[in-house]
Amino acid sequence: MYAPKTAFLTLLALSAMGPLLAPAPALGAASEWSANEQSRVRLITPYGVAPRKGELRLGLHFTLEKDWHVYWKNSGDAGFPPVLGLGDSLGGALKEAEILWPAPHRFELPGDLVAFGYSDEVVYPVEARIQATGDSLRIVAELDYLICKVDCVPYRYTLALEQPLGDPAVADPETAPLLDTWRARVPRPAEEIAGLQTGGVIHQGGQGQDGPLLEVRVIGAEGKDGETGIFFEPHEAFDLGKPQMRLTPGGVIFRVPVRPKQVDKELPARTPLAWTVTGLTHDGKGLNVAARREVERRAEPAPLLQERNPAGTAATAPSAKRGLPRMLLLALLGGLLLNAMPTVLALLVGEALALRADAGGRAAVREKAAAVATGVLGSCWGVAAIALTAHRSGLPAGWGSQLQEPAFAALLAVATLALTLNLWGLLEIPLGPAPSGETPTPVSGTGRHLLAGLFVAPLALAWPLPNLQAPVGFALASGGLEVCAIFAALGLGLALPYLLFVAAPGLAFALPQPGRWARMLREGLGFLAGASALWLLYALSHQVRPEGLAWVELTLLAMALFAWLRHRSRARSVLKFGLAVVLAAFAVAALWLADENRLSPRPARDVTSATQIPVNTGG
Amino acid sequence: MRNRFIPTTSLLLAAALAAAPAFAAGEVGATAPNFELKGVDGKSYSLAGLKGKTVVLEWVNPNCPFSDRHAREKTMAELSKQHGEVVWLGINSTSASHANYLKPEEHKAWATKNGVNYPIVYDETGQTAKAYNAKTTPHMFIVDASGKIAYNGAIDDDPPGRKAKAERTNYVKAGLTAEKAGKDPSPASTQPYGCSIKF
Numbered sequence: 100m101y102a103p104k105t106a107f108l109t110l111l112a113l114s115a116m117g118p119l120l121a122p123a124p125a126l127g128a129a130s131e132w133s134a135n136e137q138s139r140v141r142l143i144t145p146y147g148v149a150p151r152k153g154e155l156r157l158g159l160h161f162t163l164e165k166d167w168h169v170y171w172k173n174s175g176d177a178g179f180p181p182v183l184g185l186g187d188s189l190g191g192a193l194k195e196a197e198i199l200w201p202a203p204h205r206f207e208l209p210g211d212l213v214a215f216g217y218s219d220e221v222v223y224p225v226e227a228r229i230q231a232t233g234d235s236l237r238i239v240a241e242l243d244y245l246i247c248k249v250d251c252v253p254y255r256y257t258l259a260l261e262q263p264l265g266d267p268a269v270a271d272p273e274t275a276p277l278l279d280t281w282r283a284r285v286p287r288p289a290e291e292i293a294g295l296q297t298g299g300v301i302h303q304g305g306q307g308q309d310g311p312l313l314e315v316r317v318i319g320a321e322g323k324d325g326e327t328g329i330f331f332e333p334h335e336a337f338d339l340g341k342p343q344m345r346l347t348p349g350g351v352i353f354r355v356p357v358r359p360k361q362v363d364k365e366l367p368a369r370t371p372l373a374w375t376v377t378g379l380t381h382d383g384k385g386l387n388v389a390a391r392r393e394v395e396r397r398a399e400p401a402p403l404l405q406e407r408n409p410a411g412t413a414a415t416a417p418s419a420k421r422g423l424p425r426m427l428l429l430a431l432l433g434g435l436l437l438n439a440m441p442t443v444l445a446l447l448v449g450e451a452l453a454l455r456a457d458a459g460g461r462a463a464v465r466e467k468a469a470a471v472a473t474g475v476l477g478s479c480w481g482v483a484a485i486a487l488t489a490h491r492s493g494l495p496a497g498w499g500s501q502l503q504e505p506a507f508a509a510l511l512a513v514a515t516l517a518l519t520l521n522l523w524g525l526l527e528i529p530l531g532p533a534p535s536g537e538t539p540t541p542v543s544g545t546g547r548h549l550l551a552g553l554f555v556a557p558l559a560l561a562w563p564l565p566n567l568q569a570p571v572g573f574a575l576a577s578g579g580l581e582v583c584a585i586f587a588a589l590g591l592g593l594a595l596p597y598l599l600f601v602a603a604p605g606l607a608f609a610l611p612q613p614g615r616w617a618r619m620l621r622e623g624l625g626f627l628a629g630a631s632a633l634w635l636l637y638a639l640s641h642q643v644r645p646e647g648l649a650w651v652e653l654t655l656l657a658m659a660l661f662a663w664l665r666h667r668s669r670a671r672s673v674l675k676f677g678l679a680v681v682l683a684a685f686a687v688a689a690l691w692l693a694d695e696n697r698l699s700p701r702p703a704r705d706v707t708s709a710t711q712i713p714v715n716t717g718g
Numbered sequence: 719m720r721n722r723f724i725p726t727t728s729l730l731l732a733a734a735l736a737a738a739p740a741f742a743a744g745e746v747g748a749t750a751p752n753f754e755l756k757g758v759d760g761k762s763y764s765l766a767g768l769k770g771k772t773v774v775l776e777w778v779n780p781n782c783p784f785s786d787r788h789a790r791e792k793t794m795a796e797l798s799k800q801h802g803e804v805v806w807l808g809i810n811s812t813s814a815s816h817a818n819y820l821k822p823e824e825h826k827a828w829a830t831k832n833g834v835n836y837p838i839v840y841d842e843t844g845q846t847a848k849a850y851n852a853k854t855t856p857h858m859f860i861v862d863a864s865g866k867i868a869y870n871g872a873i874d875d876d877p878p879g880r881k882a883k884a885e886r887t888n889y890v891k892a893g894l895t896a897e898k899a900g901k902d903p904s905p906a907s908t909q910p911y912g913c914s915i916k917f
Binding site: 149176177178180182184208209210212232247249250251252253256333335358359360361362363364501569 | 745746748766781782785817818845847848853854860871877878879880882905906907910911912913914915916917
């Protein structure tokens with residue numbers, strides 16, 4: 100495969116042999132123009148007097164006739180980028196020459212073909228190292244380039260200039276500002292820009308998705324419709340189609356169809372990919388940014404983006420805000436529906452019985468129900484914070500995708516098992532009435548109710564309700580405020596039954612007095628919670644190797660065993676504490692085993708910088 | 719809802735199957751789309767008629783400097799002589815309304831002048847180019863004896879043509895050598911260069 104970076108980032112510098120091979124050089128900071136019908140080109144330096152040592156800047160200055168273009172490092176569907184020939188004469192006076200590529204433009208060609216490059220005028224900056232003596236340096240560059248409109252014409256020129264050398268270096272008043280202007284258009288590495296993150300993930304496919312889709316996010320810079328664009332370097336395993344862009348308050352999201360080059364080969368699970376994003380604004384200034392990241396392939400389809408624009412133009416922030424009320428309503432209803440999920444329902448019933456058993460009267464019921472509701476809302480915001488953090492640091496985030504992270508699914512299984520054991524009376528957790536005895540022990544203090552409320556959202560996470568995917572995805576793709584609002588609505592829905600007790604505390608007393616039936620109900624609910632634990636293990640079976648799943652299941656069984664031993668033990672509290680520690684150790688082991696046996700690779704990390712957090716998808 | 723993965727997996731499979739034809743254009747490993755096209759010599763050529771043989775398809779446009787250079791340099795003509803077992807076919811997908819379009823006599827004259835020793839067919843509608851996702855001239859495909867695309871990409875690794883011919887990596891030559899040895903071409907896919915096809 101043609102590899103532009105290694106093949107053409109070269110420069111010829113000749114001195115003694117130069118006069119034999121090259122035309123008479125121009126004196127000073129620019130060669131003579133080499134002109135043709137479509138364009139003219141010259142070699143420039145920014146110096147009246149150039150330094151003898153260190154970095155030497157050069158440029159290839161093109162002016163083009165109307166509608167003709169020359170190419171970026173990835174030329175697109177046709178063409179090829181300029182190639183500079185290198186000679187290592189001059190005793191190596193010029194070394195390590197490299198073309199820098201200013202932010203390109205996209206040219207649509209007949210037949211749905213596309214080219215990336217420059218029209219009208221461009222200076223390709225070139226960087227080299229110089230180690231020379233004497234008062235001047237003859238620089239000769241052999242250039243091949245292709246210029247196209249619809250037709251294409253290749254040209255080859257030898258460009259030469261005689262560059263005066265000295266100390267100190269002196270800038271040329273004409274070419275130095277010209278080169279500076281174009282150097283400023285060369286994309287900056289994303290790692291150098293404080294507060295900016297970018298990353299990508301390939302979604303293999305799924306509902307409503309025609310094929311693999313690459314999603315690239317840029318967070319911490321603003322995009323602008325019609326100005327912001329993304330350009331990729333070629334990849335050996337796939338081609339990339341026309342990007343669609345969506346602006347969000349936090350940044351820009353691009354979605355790009357991925358077309359594998361080989362049908363009988365799977366897309367790589369992880370692969371480096373380089374892109375350039377142009378036309379951004381960061382801290383009030385224009386910005387072009389370049390990044391090379393390891394991109395992960397994920398099985399799940401791309402998350403729903405609110406108001407995807409088929410024309411490829413951005414949906415603006417105001418239109419995103421118009422969707423907010425509907426999403427809030429969906430979140431509220433989704434939250435309410437989550438109360439019917441087995442584990443959440445078990446907790447709700449337990450809490451209702453605890454409120455009923457409370458001897459403190461209506462005021463106490465109101466206070467304690469309010470404590471649960473507060474806990475629910477608090478835990479929802481906690482989940483929101485985790486989701487937002489995960490989303491911005493490359494982990495799967497979105498309602499449902501939490502189960503795709505093996506350790507997290509295992510954590511939910513452990514928590515659900517703990518609830519099951521609690522409902523069966525084998526493990527005391529300060530939630531709901533205690534199981535021993537015919538009459539449940541009254542729960543004292545609002546603190547316990549607050550704690551119970553805090554457990555609700557984590558338990559609800561085990562249930563990937565499809566109708567919550569849209570509002571949560573919308574929120575994560577929009578920004579922090581939307582995340583807070585959506586999760587508040589979700590929490591409100593989850594807390595509605597408790598708020599009902601706040602509004603009408605008498606309802607608690609309408610419930611039958613807890614008795615033997617309450618214990619049976621609790622134990623029955625334990626089976627619901629147990630079934631939930633099985634569901635989570637089923638979900639986990641898609642994320643870990645079979646033997647890994649077996650180990651996780653054995654660990655959970657050990658947890659149950661130690662909970663039972665602890666429950667049966669009439670020994671001193673030291674032993675009970677020891678058994679509890681063993682139980683906790685098994686819980687941690689379950690998480691570790693799940694992560695250790697994961698089928699999918701761990702979330703992508705930056706290829707070039709360990710400190711940069713890749714921003715992947717979710718939402 | 720509880721069994722979220724079964725419907726998801728089914729949908730993924732369904733989507734993959736549904737998407738397969740749409741995304742199978744020209745990819746390595748895909749069945750080469752059949753065509754029946756008229757040659758500049760007036761004869762009709764179809765891929766189906768060449769079943770069981772290795773076929774090299776070369777998108778050409780004599781008015782494209784890259785196609786013209788490779789014809790002058792006999793990049794493919796010489797290779798075709800070395801591979802008598804392989805069928806060579808040039809395809810010109812230039813639209814009849816484009817200035818680059820050549821009438822049969824002009825095409826024949828160009829082929830004779832440059833020693834192009836294999837048939838060239840017209841694809842004025844561009845449908846065959848689209849079916850293969852051919853983009854440039856030249857753009858090369860190797861179709862193996864089983865009718866699958868074995869190579870898709872550039873003619874060689876030297877877009878500006880500044881290397882000596884012997885120093886270039888001729889991807890088609892490498893692919894055919896691999897095919898002859900019963901191996902898959904490596905690389906099986908490269909980025910083609912040249913003029914865009916004049917649709």
